[in-house]
Amino acid sequence: MTRDLFNAELRQLQDDVLTLGSMAEKAILDALESMRDGDVEWSRRIIEDDQRINKKRFEIEDRAIFVIASQQPMATDLRALASILYIITDLERIADHAEGIARINTMMEPEPLPRRLGYIPAMADRAVAMLRDSLKAYIEMDVDAAVQICNADDEVDRLQDSVYEDCIQQMVANPATIQRNTYLLWTAHNIERIADRCTNICERVVYTVTGHMDELNVSRY
Amino acid sequence: MSNSVDLRPASTGQRAAEGTLERPMAQAQPGAIVEPEGEIAITIENLSLWYGPKQALTNVSMKIPARKVTALIGPSGCGKSTLLRCINRMNDLIPTVRIQGSLYYHGVNLYGPDIDPVEVRRRIGMVFQKPNPFPKSIYDNVAFGARVNGFKGNLDQLVEQSLRRAALWEEVKDNLKKSGLALSGGQQQRLCIARAIANQPDVILMDEPCSALDPIATLKIEDLMRELVKDYTIIIVTHNMQQAARVSDYTAFMLTDEQVTGQLVEYGPTEELFTTPKDRRTEDYISGRFG
Ligand SMILES: Nc1ncnc2c1ncn2[C@@H]1O[C@H](COP(=O)(O)OP(=O)(O)OP(=O)(O)O)[C@@H](O)[C@H]1O
Numbered sequence: 330m331t332r333d334l335f336n337a338e339l340r341q342l343q344d345d346v347l348t349l350g351s352m353a354e355k356a357i358l359d360a361l362e363s364m365r366d367g368d369v370e371w372s373r374r375i376i377e378d379d380q381r382i383n384k385k386r387f388e389i390e391d392r393a394i395f396v397i398a399s400q401q402p403m404a405t406d407l408r409a410l411a412s413i414l415y416i417i418t419d420l421e422r423i424a425d426h427a428e429g430i431a432r433i434n435t436m437m438e439p440e441p442l443p444r445r446l447g448y449i450p451a452m453a454d455r456a457v458a459m460l461r462d463s464l465k466a467y468i469e470m471d472v473d474a475a476v477q478i479c480n481a482d483d484e485v486d487r488l489q490d491s492v493y494e495d496c497i498q499q500m501v502a503n504p505a506t507i508q509r510n511t512y513l514l515w516t517a518h519n520i521e522r523i524a525d526r527c528t529n530i531c532e533r534v535v536y537t538v539t540g541h542m543d544e545l546n547v548s549r550y
Numbered sequence: 551m552s553n554s555v556d557l558r559p560a561s562t563g564q565r566a567a568e569g570t571l572e573r574p575m576a577q578a579q580p581g582a583i584v585e586p587e588g589e590i591a592i593t594i595e596n597l598s599l600w601y602g603p604k605q606a607l608t609n610v611s612m613k614i615p616a617r618k619v620t621a622l623i624g625p626s627g628c629g630k631s632t633l634l635r636c637i638n639r640m641n642d643l644i645p646t647v648r649i650q651g652s653l654y655y656h657g658v659n660l661y662g663p664d665i666d667p668v669e670v671r672r673r674i675g676m677v678f679q680k681p682n683p684f685p686k687s688i689y690d691n692v693a694f695g696a697r698v699n700g701f702k703g704n705l706d707q708l709v710e711q712s713l714r715r716a717a718l719w720e721e722v723k724d725n726l727k728k729s730g731l732a733l734s735g736g737q738q739q740r741l742c743i744a745r746a747i748a749n750q751p752d753v754i755l756m757d758e759p760c761s762a763l764d765p766i767a768t769l770k771i772e773d774l775m776r777e778l779v780k781d782y783t784i785i786i787v788t789h790n791m792q793q794a795a796r797v798s799d800y801t802a803f804m805l806t807d808e809q810v811t812g813q814l815v816e817y818g819p820t821e822e823l824f825t826t827p828k829d830r831r832t833e834d835y836i837s838g839r840f841g
């Protein structure tokens with residue numbers, strides 16, 4: 330018995346995790362773009378689409394729980410399934426943060442387009458790269474890569490500091506921009522949380538392979 | 551337990567010599583065989599066994615903790631039952647058996663020259679795969695060992711107490727004269743446990759005690775094991791991985807492969823063995839990828 334059935338189930342679930350991951354990634358990129366373009370209609374669609382992501386997450390969860398109950402996996406197999414349950418939760422929350430950014434866009438005052446967003450696009454690029462790399466490390470079960478990726482989280486934190494300084498300076502120089510800059514700070518916060526969730530995914534990769542739970546990155550926020 | 555450790559027949563005055571045999575260990579992954587903490591009931595040292603020319607155990611060394619459940623797992627034919635039978639000298643009954651190495655029960659050499667195997671089997675009781683009540687009443691089944699051993703105390707009390715401990719009393723108390731064979735499979739198995747308990751053992755060996763039982767009866771026996779382990783040392787052989795994971799504190803994984811017959815591959819706290827096994831072969835076996 331080499332467990333072909335179990336292996337097939339596991340592979341299907343891993344494919345589904347990747348699908349969920351790309352849905353979350355698309356939500357982040359779209360949310361940022363809709364903000365830059367001041368496209369409120371687009372942002373509303375992104376908010377609605379979040380339901381699809383939630384639904385997908387619950388589908389994967391149901392299936393993973395069924396596989397646990399029917400296949401009774403042990404050791405690495407069990408950790409792989411437990412990790413799927415955690416990772417899909419992280420991916421769903423990542424998508425929630427993308428939805429949060431879209432929501433912010435629906436609240437912002439109109440202004441000349443494309444909107445100037447300072448360090449925010451750079452920050453979002455880093456977070457999206459982290460998400461992609463985390464999922465790659467997940468599929469390849471690459472512990473070294475997982476540890477490396479978490480170091481990139483510091484860079485996101487540094488960019489967030491830059492956004493913060495930038496926004497505060499503008500608010501002090503021109504109190505009329507307080508509202509706008511507050512929205513940008515919220516946006517940066519959402520991106521920072523996304524990067525943080527990526528480190529959770531990496532921790533699960535390490536856990537699946539080694540059986541040890543190490544906190545790879547302690548966020549300051 | 552209250553029983554002091556003396557396994558001599560009443561007539562002998564000498565304690566068994568405790569010879570230690572130094573033989574090379576079978577190759578196991580470093581760190582894969584863990585020494586349990588706390589009081590040790592059984593110490594197995596470099597145990598090898600042959601049935602005639604055929605080797606069945608090779609250099610097994612392990613310490614079995616007192617008042618814990620220890621599970622023996624491994625593929626069919628790897629020597630689990632053989633090892634279990636060494637612990638209460640049941641293999642003595644097979645004429646072709648040859649044993650090398652040592653087994654200690656609370657420090658006493660079980661195979662010492664003046665050890666009485668009958669006393670060993672009273673202290674170290676056994677419950678078998680197929681429930682095997684005698685074709686006698688429930689009462690007589692439980693009282694059997696006590697009568698044979700010339701028990702002087704209150705027999706009714708002993709029977710009731712043993713049936714209670716085996717979680718069978720409530721179901722049978724109104725009809726103790728009923729034949730043991732008239733009980734359901736799960737009840738018969740608990741009757742056999744009651745019979746073992748009535749001998750006031752210290753260690754209870756169970757060889758696949760649930761394999762003939764339905765899931766509910768199985769869970770009852772598992773609950774019973776967790777209850778009994780407060781007072782007894784339990785060693786169980788099981789093919790059910792989930793059962794080993796549920797009921798045992800320590801698990802030993804045995805294997806026969808091309809190189810070595812009946813070796814101990816890994817032994818440690820159950821939680822670790824089933825979540826992060828140290829030896830690749832253990833991982834393959836428990837996750838069903840064996841062979
Ligand atoms: N009485 C016997 N005479 C000769 N060989 C025996 C005897 N009992 C067991 N064996 C052999 O010793 C080896 C170990 O048998 P044992 O019954 O201990 O295995 P096991 O792990 O309990 O297997 P199972 O899970 O099938 O009960 C096997 O190769 C078996 O054929």
Ligand SMILES: [Mg+2]
Pocket residue numbers: 630631632757787
């Ligand atoms: Mg057997």
